[in-house]
Ligand code: SAM
């Protein structure tokens with residue numbers, strides 16, 4: 001819906017936050033995100049070029065988008081990532097990025113130059129063997145040293161940990177302990193269902209379960225959440241950093257959603273779980289008016305979960321429809 005040239009849906013939610021996936025390719029193979037290792041990826045001709053991505057992003061900014069987060073796949077893998085990031089930093093927006101952390105050191109000077117300070121790094125374990133089992137890569141040392149490098153250089157680092165019952169639940173206290181003496185912001189994310197990722201409600205470590213673990217191990221305070229924050233934030237007594245829970249499944253935050261997603265092949269997705277995508281890139285290439293398409297897509301946004309049933313009622317893959325895997329959306 002177009003209200004004062006601002007993107008609003010039929011539930012009155014204003015959309016001013018755009019997440020752009022720069023590529024569907026990745027140098028990791030996290031089993032919960034990219035379950036089929038032999039998947040084929042989009043050829044470059046199907047992806048937005050740097051110019052296309054910039055011009056489409058500019059259209060969103062002209063419609064009130066104030067924050068853009070770059071994601072993927074692994075955004076820093078793209079050969080023209082430097083050019084895209086530099087050019088986006090000239091727009092009147094807050095620019096942020098989500099990365100698996102492996103290539104971050106190569107980009108630190110650029111980020112400093114352009115003032116990109118908010119970096120989310122995904123890290124599900126502090127154990128090297130487990131890291132390999134999760135990602136199929138032997139890169140824990142490099143990711144940890146890059147996180148340290150960025151913290152020491154004054155960046156605001158959030159570490160995203162997807163908490164899974166049989167995988168890393170026992171490491172939750174270690175991640176929280178990390179926040180005691182380091183200015184790191186750990187966020188535990190409830191495991192979400194996507195095509196092929198063998199999701200099951202029973203594999204989730206829920207918000208309530210995480211709090212129980214915290215209560216048994218730490219003294220802590222609930223701290224204020226930022227506007228539209230998807231995380232519930234906490235700090236252990238005397239802690240330098242913070243920890244948070246993103247309860248996307250057991251206590252979702254659809255009511256205050258302000259997010260729009262743009263996939264690397266230029267499709268607008270009005271919800272992480274939506275199967276209703278609109279091909280902005282083809283329209284842009286044909287010279288069509290993409291503003292109208294953006295309004296039209298946001299107008300069709302469901303109230304909750306992209307129209308999926310309650311998560312507890314999702315029993316089989318078909319209940320998810322034919323949505324994408326997470327690496328092709330961007331999280
Ligand atoms: N490659 C980058 C990274 O790993 O940070 C950016 C893309 S990744 C898809 C973005 C985020 O989605 C990561 O924090 C990842 O852990 C999270 N993610 C992927 N699949 C998920 C799932 N099924 N449930 C919850 N979070 C998931």
Ligand code: SF4
Nearest residue numbers: 026028030033073100
């Ligand atoms: Fe790659 Fe990120 Fe997905 Fe892991 S979570 S496979 S790093 S896109």
